Amino acid sequence: xxxxxxxxxxxxxxxxxxxxxxxxxxxxxxxxxAGLQKIWGAIHCQVCPGAPAWxxxxxxxxxxxxxxxxxxxxxxxxxxxFYNGFYYSNSANDQNPxxxxxxxxxxxxxxVVETPEETLFTYQGASVILPCRYHYxxxxxxxxxVRIKWWKLSENGAPEKDVLVAIGLRHRSFGDxxxxxxxxxxxxxxxxxxxxxxxLEDYGRYRCEVIDxxxxxxxxxxxxxxxxxxxxQSPNGRYQLNFHEGQQVCAEQGAVVASFExxxxxxxxxxxxCNAGWLQDATVQYPxxxxxxxCGGPGLAPGVRSYGPRHRRLHRYDVFCFATALKGRVYYLxxxxxxxxxxxxxxxxxxxxxxxxxxxxxxxxxxxxxxxCDAGWLADGSVRxxxxxxxxxxxxxxxxxxxFGFPDPQSRLYGVYCYRQH
Numbered sequence: 001x002x003x004x005x006x007x008x009x010x011x012x013x014x015x016x017x018x019x020x021x022x023x024x025x026x027x028x029x030x031x032x033x034a035g036l037q038k039i040w041g042a043i044h045c046q047v048c049p050g051a052p053a054w055x056x057x058x059x060x061x062x063x064x065x066x067x068x069x070x071x072x073x074x075x076x077x078x079x080x081x082f083y084n085g086f087y088y089s090n091s092a093n094d095q096n097p098x099x100x101x102x103x104x105x106x107x108x109x110x111x112v113v114e115t116p117e118e119t120l121f122t123y124q125g126a127s128v129i130l131p132c133r134y135h136y137x138x139x140x141x142x143x144x145x146v147r148i149k150w151w152k153l154s155e156n157g158a159p160e161k162d163v164l165v166a167i168g169l170r171h172r173s174f175g176d177x178x179x180x181x182x183x184x185x186x187x188x189x190x191x192x193x194x195x196x197x198x199x200l201e202d203y204g205r206y207r208c209e210v211i212d213x214x215x216x217x218x219x220x221x222x223x224x225x226x227x228x229x230x231x232x233q234s235p236n237g238r239y240q241l242n243f244h245e246g247q248q249v250c251a252e253q254g255a256v257v258a259s260f261e262x263x264x265x266x267x268x269x270x271x272x273x274c275n276a277g278w279l280q281d282a283t284v285q286y287p288x289x290x291x292x293x294x295c296g297g298p299g300l301a302p303g304v305r306s307y308g309p310r311h312r313r314l315h316r317y318d319v320f321c322f323a324t325a326l327k328g329r330v331y332y333l334x335x336x337x338x339x340x341x342x343x344x345x346x347x348x349x350x351x352x353x354x355x356x357x358x359x360x361x362x363x364x365x366x367x368x369x370x371x372x373c374d375a376g377w378l379a380d381g382s383v384r385x386x387x388x389x390x391x392x393x394x395x396x397x398x399x400x401x402x403x404f405g406f407p408d409p410q411s412r413l414y415g416v417y418c419y420r421q422h
Contacts, residue, residue, distance in 0.1 A: 110137045113210050115219030123226045123325035123367075124200055129184060130193040130221040132208035147211040148183065148191045153220075155204050155259075155280075163206065164193065176201070193221075200225065200256045200324060227324040228366040229258045229266035231273050232358065234318075235381060235406040238275060243312035246278040246319030253380060254359035255321035256280075260304075262322050263287060267304050276307055277318040284310045284317050323359030328421035330356045330364035332372045335416070341409035344377040344416035353418040355379045360419050361386060365401050375404055376415040382406050383414050 113134045122128040134146070150163040162174040164181050173181050177195070184192040191210065195202060203225045209218035232249055234240035241249065250257050259280040263271075267287035274295040276286045284307040291298050296305050310317070335347055348355045356364075357379045364370040365386035373394040375385045383404035387394055395402045407413070 108138075109140065111210065111212055111215055111217045112137055113208060113217040113219040115208055115221045119222045119224050121224050121226050122198060123327075124198055125327040126198050127194060127196045128198060128223065130195070130206055130208070130223065132191050132193065132219055132221065134189050134191065134210045134217070143188070144212055149209040149211065150181075150193050151207055151209075153205040153207060166191075198225065200322075225324040226367065227262070227322050228362045229262050229271060229320055229322050230255075230358070230362045230401070231275060231277055232319050232321050233275070239317050241278065241319055242314070242316050243278050243282050243310070246317075249380075250319060250321035250359075252357070253321060253323070254357040255323040258320040258322040260285065263320055264304055275318045276305075277320040278310075279320060282309055282312050283307070284315070285320075321359060323363045325367040326360060326363045326419075328360075328419055330360050330368070330370055330417055330419050332374055332376055333416050333418050338412045338414055339377065339416055340412055341377050341381055343412075344414075345379075347416055348418035351418060351420075353420040356417040356419040358382065358384070361417055362401055374415050375402075375413075376417040378417060380406075381409060384417075 111134065113132065115130075115132050120128060120130065130150075132150075145168055148164075148166040150165075152161040152163055154160050161177075163177045164171060164173045164183065166172070166183055171183060173179070176199070180196045182194055184190055184194055191208065193206070193208065203223050206221045206223060207218050208221065209216055232246075232253065234245075234249070247257050257278060257280045258266075260283070263279060263285060264287075267289070270289060271287045272289035273286055274288065274292075276284045279285055285304050286295075287304050288295050288300075289302050291300050291302060333347055333351060333353075339347060345355045355377065361370070361378060361384060365388065369388050370386045371388035372385055373387065373391070375383050377383055383406075384401050386401050388399050390397045390399060404414075
């Protein structure tokens with residue numbers, strides 16, 4: 001006697017002969033018969049078109065039984081391993097789910113993933129290894145085949161990015177990472193990720209996930225590029241850029257829009273700037289070391305002032321850009337004459353170089369100690385010069401990159417800074 005709906009009904013005894021049909025129901029790795037065997041043990045049956053209905057039941061109750069098998073075949077059913085949208089056939093781990101795979105992990109064995117707690121720092125164009133290892137507690141006697149997944153976490157509303165997945169010796173990389181990433185796997189349980197030819201967009205947080213059957217653990221690795229934050233103003237003057245234009249001008253100068261964390265770190269290192277600029281999250285902020293009247297008033301403490309989020313298209317400000325350390329070299333070109341902007345570009349080309357971008361000049365000042373009291377043209381048409389050790393007749397008493405703004409391109413009053421890649 002079984003409870004069915006609100007009535008008690010008699011269910012006949014089912015034998016294997018009662019439910020014979022010509023072909024089994026196909027499924028990805030598990031038949032309906034096998035699935036029912038796993039759940040009901042000794043009951044051997046298949047449900048298929050033409051099989052005898054349960055005698056004495058109304059049609060809607062017969063349908064209830066017929067709907068049971070499709071439900072058993074859904075991804076969440078026992079025996080069909082699905083995880084994070086990926087299907088795992090039994091061969092993925094060379095184990096049979098009914099033969100103890102996953103059972104060991106549920107019987108006191110713990111999967112542990114280890115990643116470094118400290119932030120990794122590197123520079124654009126370099127190669128870097130994001131460490132990740134895993135082990136079992138207590139240790140297992142025989143190796144297990146696991147699935148590895150690396151992905152980059154969402155930053156400021158940007159979507160997550162798949163980086164690499166691997167099962168055994170089979171690897172697959174995605175998107176902009178194709179051809180630039182691979183697993184180290186130099187030692188047992190080492191699944192560290194190597195990224196080559198680092199790009200400005202590569203900095204951020206990466207997750208290393210190790211999947212053993214239906215068990216998984218992961219660790220986080222934070223990657224930062226060594227760089228310098230600099231304010232950038234349109235040639236048309238102060239507060240002329242919407243957010244998208246700010247992104248464009250930073251890219252044109254070999255940089256990206258700075259994040260709040262990068263601006264805050266620059267403020268801690270002494271950046272003081274009284275013009276508000278866009279940041280990567282579309283907020284508008286500015287760093288103040290010396291409070292004063294035009295910059296929020298002398299009564300406020302030093303810090304990073306914020307205007308909060310602004311409309312990306314309608315509102316206009318300056319922008320804070322972030323440039324990383326260089327693989328190449330920025331230098332002041334020794335030339336017998338002063339140059340117009342066009343002549344400056346040509347002079348760098350004749351020296352097997354290109355005219356330097358603003359971001360490259362800032363990076364050379366910050367990381368290579370470029371110190372020159374000669375004003376020179378840059379690629380955007382501005383004129384600047386870098387000072388590491390302030391001295392008389394060379395501007396303010398603080399280190400920095402001095403700017404002459406955007407002079408007439410036809411004026412012959414300046415030299416030029418060139419960039420040559422190693």
